[in-house]
Amino acid sequence: MKVIIDPDKCCGYGECVVTAPGLFEIGDDNRAHVMRDGELSRLDAEMAREASYSCPVEAIDIAE
Numbered sequence: 135m136k137v138i139i140d141p142d143k144c145c146g147y148g149e150c151v152v153t154a155p156g157l158f159e160i161g162d163d164n165r166a167h168v169m170r171d172g173e174l175s176r177l178d179a180e181m182a183r184e185a186s187y188s189c190p191v192e193a194i195d196i197a198e
């Protein structure tokens with residue numbers, strides 16, 4: 135599973151960080167970044183999907 139954030143869409147409000155604090159962080163550029171990638175645990179994968187649903191601008195894509 136790969137989690138991809140579109141920096142052109144991200145507005146940096148941080149809903150993804152609230153939903154999945156171990157997976158996302160807001161960088162110095164005021165955009166969300168994925169803290170880890172590749173093989174996610176089942177729980178991380180669920181949190182990534184929830185974060186994707188919660189993003190108000192649909193900036194988070196998940197490639198299974």
Ligand code: SF4
Nearest residue numbers: 144145146148150189
């Ligand atoms: S929820 Fe979406 S718009 Fe908000 S910081 Fe996360 S990726 Fe960016």
